[in-house]
Amino acid sequence: MDQQFIIELYNRILFREPTQGEIDAAVIVLGESGENALEESLSSSDEAVTLETVVLPIIGLYQAFLVRTPDVAGLRFWSEAISAGEKSFADLIDTFTNSSEFPVVNPGIGTDPTSDEIVNLFYSNILGRAPDNAGFAFWKAALDSGSIDAGFFARSFLASNESDSTVGAALRTYLADLVDGVINDPENRDSLLVVNDGGGDDVEDDEGPVGGNPDSTADEGDDLALSLPDDLINAGESKSVKFDLDGLDSDLQSAVVTFTDQNGATVEVDGLRTSVADISALSDGEITVSVRVFDGFNAAIASGGTIVLDKTPPIAPTLTVSDTGPVQGVTNAASPIVLTDNESDASVEYSVNDGVFSATLPTFVDGTEYTVVARQTDQAGNVSANSDAVTFIYDTSAPTVAVSDNGDGLLKAGEETTLTFTFSETPYGFEASDIVVPAVAGEIVADSLSAPTTNSDGTVVYTAVFRAAADTYDAAATISVADAAYTDRAGNDGTGGSVNVDVDAVAPIAPTLTVSDTGPVQGVTNAASPIVLTDNESDASVEYSVNDGVFSATLPTFVDGTEYTVVARQTDQAGNVSANSDAVTFIYDTSAPTVAVSDNGDGLLKAGEETTLTFTFSETPYGFEASDIVVPAVAGEIVADSLSAPTTNSDGTVVYTAVFRAAADTYDAAATISVADAAYTDRAGNDGTGGSVNVDVDAAAPLLTIAAANDVITAGGQTVISFIFNESPVDFAREDITVTDGRGSLGALSEVMQTADGFVYTATFTADDTAQRGDVRFGVIGSAYTDQAGNAGNSASAAVTVSARTLEQIMSDDGYLKFDGNGHYYKALNTVSSFQDALSAASSAGAALVTVTADGENDFVKDILVSSQNAFAWLAGKQNPNEGAWKWVDGLESGKQFAKSDGVSKNDSYTKWDDGEPSNGVGTEYGPENYLGMWGDYGKAGLWNDFSNTYGPGLVIAEVDNLQAYANFHGYDVI
Structure with missing residues (x-):
């Protein structure tokens, strides 16, 4: 059923069969929106609009004026030109009537056809018959008045039911051929209407009215009925007003539905092609609706009655909030929204908090904020603009207050306490006078009601100061806020609250x-x-x-x-x-007093000596007497009546003095003189702590012993002399020591050292190098020193014997080194500038300038030279140029030749010449090189060289081969 409807709809509107895809899509539209929506959608498609407004009128004009379909080029040209506004349908007719083709197919009609001739052309060439009287009159009047153009005229004929039965199949075939691309086949672009071919459907030449004479068949409007589903049209509906035509004959060529407003403006639509009209251009008010139908022979007009067009939306309503509380925008009204400026017959809808519009307001929830807008819809369905939004908080809950006492709940007379009033929300109208206090109990302090503060949980806090009555009132005072003493922001009466504060004004007695x-x-x-x-x-x-x-x-x-x-x-x-x-x-005062005992003397007493003792108390002592001073009986005694009166120092300490006398015997020890614990008290009765001092008593004379580390020393030798005291001496010094019998000197006295033997001083005695054998005596007289107590010491002495040295000791003491190869002694003396000075220096030391006669001796001398870090040393060799020989000139070898002038050894004597030496240079700077020396540096250590006399400085190395002669030379005593 749906598919057949869709096929018929496509054939009627688009003159073609739908594709399967189009059928499937149309079935969905039918199911969701219905037949009218599908028809409206198809009629408003680009294809339908182009077909209805451009293509069909062009095809109709071709058929009416040239009795054939357009060729492809002609259809494309006129379609594009008319769509672009470059050509009109009038231009197309003018082109046809002035063509050579027009008079051939329409003999007897000139290039400017009359309206009668045009009506007859359309009837005869499209419908294949003569016009009926009513149809002729209708179309002629329309052409004469200019109420329709040629395009509408042609489209109306092709779209009629009668045309569909006469040329519909041919038209659809032609349109299909356009798509197939076979339109250029002459067989496919002939006349849509076949005439005089002898067929049963042909219209004979003499059939029907001709020459513009209408027929006189029955009126086509007898059963025609126009109905409108809706008699009140709003702005949205005005673009697609639906209507229904009933009683239409199948041979109708047109059915024009006309909508006329009260100003005479009209809108016409083809009722055979659509059931929807756009009357949005008409003015508001009553609209008269009629329909004119024409079957080609007869025309009829039927009234559709009237409808009311109302495109004007009502004004936006006005919303206000019924808020009677102290804060605007907060209400507790049962009906918080007040609506004004609404039309009496309009329906009102509300949108709450951006929700969908609804005819009813929701049940408002306490404590919730709402934003409401409204709109109204008149009876025509026009919707007003939204009202201005109103925002309010709906609040019907009564506020509460909790009263609390910030104090301990018990007040004395005249005492104040801070009361806290915690409201569940901001109170309005709350004042200090709303706080109820029993007059006998006290009062709210004037101006003590604070400004409100708001907590994070929304509660609001006031404080006020309550002052208890200044009398003997002694009871609980109930301080309260009454019900309805305040409201909330919406005007809800608040509930009351109270707190009990005890007042007690009776003071206790003084303790x-x-x-x-x-x-x-x-x-x-x-x-x-x-x-x-x-x-x-x-x-x-x-x-x-x-x-x-x-x-x-x-x-x-x-x-x-x-x-x-x-x-x-x-x-x-x-x-x-x-x-x-x-x-x-x-x-x-809980501190025990103290006493410090001190000795004003030097702390050391000899027998019978007295000293003053000081007793320094931290504060005034009570009960202190001389008998409280404890003294060892063997050490001495406190002199009778020597305890002084007390004196007080600036620091508060209190001082007594007493005289202690040491015992007159040989007591030699420390005497502890003390005051015992608890021997006295302070002013508070605290027992005093004791104190003591030690006083040394010493009646024994000191003892000195002198000892030498060595009883015998050699000349030039040393020994340590020790002075040993049994106790530390006083005023002992170096000058107190006598040294007799000469032979040397005693050095400085050392610092005292305390050892197991006693207190020891030392001094070093050094014998002279030339000292003769004999004793040296050291002595100290007793009066030269005392002990610490002042007792005089004893006299003491000791002796040291000085003896002679061996020759080897003498050589060693003088710094000579022995070469075991020959038993001689060698010593580096000093450096001199000339050979002659070297001989003199060695002689002055009681020695000879060194000679070298063997390799070992040469190495020994070389080591002495190298260790002295000198460049060279003088050797006792000299060349006499006249003799042409090198000879030793000092020591045991003096006068012996050891080499020729060219350095060649003489008589196998030992030499150690450097390469190329002796050079026997003339010595332009220092003189002739006739003097022997040994290198100690320059990589030539130990090698010999001939030097000028004044080449120095060179090292003098002394050689002693006769030790006794050396000792005699220096006057040494030899063992």
Whole structure:
């Protein structure tokens, strides 16, 4: 059923069969929107519009004026030109009537056909018959009035039911051939209407009216009926007003539906092609609807009645909030929205919080914010613009208040406490006068009601100060806020709240304080708890003020030696404070006094010697006497009546003195003189700590012993002399030591050293090198020193024997080195500038200038030279140019030739010449090179060279081969 409808619809509107895809899509539209929507969609498609407004009119004009279909080129040309507005249908007719083809197919009609001739051409060439009277009159009147153009005229004929039966099949074939591309076949572009071919459907030449004479057949409008589903059309509907035509004959060529407004403006549509009209251009008001039908022979007009066109939307309604509370935009009204400016017959819809529009408002939820807009729809269905939005908070909950006391809930007379009023939300109309207080209990302090503060949870807090009555009132006071004393922002009456505050104005009596002082001086105490409290109430709290300080519930930690003045007061549970107690004053002293005993002397007494002792007490002692001074009986005694009166120092210490006399015997020890613990007290009764001093008593004379480290030393030798005291001496010095019998010298005295033997001083004795054998005596007389106590010492002495040395000791002591190869001794002396000075230097030392006669001796001398870091050393060799020989000129070898002038050894004597030496140079700078030396540097150490006399400085190395002669030379005593 649906598919057949779709095929018929495509054939009727687009003159072709639909594709399967188009059928499938159309079935969906039918199912979702219905037949009218499908027909409207197809009629408004680009294909249908182009076909209806351009293609069909061109085909109809070709058929009416030239009795054939357009060729492809002609159809394309006129379609493009008319669509672009470059040509009109009138231009097409003018082209046809002036063509050579027109008079051939339409003999007797000129190039400017009349309206009668045009109507007859359309009837005869498209419908194949003569026009009926009504149809002729209708179309002629339309052409004469210009109410239709040629395109509409041609389209109306081709789209009629009659045309579909006469040329419809041929038209669809032609259109299909356009798509297939076979239109150029002459057989496929002939006339849509076949005439005079002898067929049963042919219209004979003499059939039908001709020459514009209408027929007189029956009226086609007898059963015609036009109905409109909706008699009130709004702006949205005006573009697609639906209508139904009933009673249409199948041979109708046209059915023109006309809509006329009260101003005479009309809209016409072809009722055979569509069932929808766009009347949006007409004016609001009553619209008259009629239909004119024409079957080619007869025309009829039927009334469709009237409809009302209403395109004007109503004005936007006005919304206000019925908010009677103190804050605009918050309401507790049962119907919070007030609607005005709405039309009486319009329907109203609401959108809440950007939701969909609904005819009813929702059930508003307490505490929620809403934004509402409204619109109204008139009876025609026109929708107004949205109203201005109104925003409000819906609030019907009563606010609450909680009253609390920030204090302890118990007030004394005249005491104030801060009350807190916590409202569930911001209160309105709340004032200090809304706080109800029993008059006998107290009052809200004027101007104490605070500004509100808002907590994070939205609660709002006020505070106010309540002052208790200043009398003997003693009961609970209920402080309250009454119901309805305030409202919330929406005007909801608040619920009340209250708090009980106890008031007690009776003060306790003043307490009594005493001091627990047991020492020798009143007002000074060392008691752990020096304050005794009486007359205090059992449930009262006691506070103390110390030295005019603030009151505190606890006494301080008393500081030793400090004076305190204390008063007390007591506070009952309500906070009523008693008068202060009488003050008590005391000095707190728990520190034991001390005594320091000192000796004003040097701390060391000899027998019978006296010294003054000082007893320094940290504070005034009580009970201190001379008998409290303890002295060992064997050491001495406190001189009778020597204990002085006390004196007080600026630092508060107290001083006594007493004289101690040492025993007149041989006592030799420390005497401890003391004051015992608890021998005295301080003013508070604290037992004093003892003290003592040691005084040394020494009656024995000191003892000195002199000892030498060596009883015998050689000349030039040394020994250490020790001076050993049994106790530390006083005023002992180097000049107190005598040295007799000469032969040397005693060095400086060392610092004292305390050893197991006693107190030891040392000095070094050095014998002269030439000292003769004999004794040297060292002595100290007793009066030269004392001990620490002043006792004189004993005299003491000791002796050291000086003896002679061996020759080897003499050589060693003088710094000579022995060469075992020949038993000679060698020593580096000093450097001199000339050979002659070298001989003199060696001679002055009691030695000879060195000679070398063997390789080992040469190495020994070389080592001495190298260790001295000198460049060369003089050797005792000399060349006499006249003789042509090198000879030794000093020592045992003196006068012996050891080489020729060219250096060649003589008589197998030892030589150690450097390469190329001796060179026997003339010595332009220093003189002739006739003097022998040994290199100690330059990579030539130990090699010989001939030098000028003044080549120096060169090292002098002395050689001693006769030790006795050397000792004699220096006057040494030899063993």
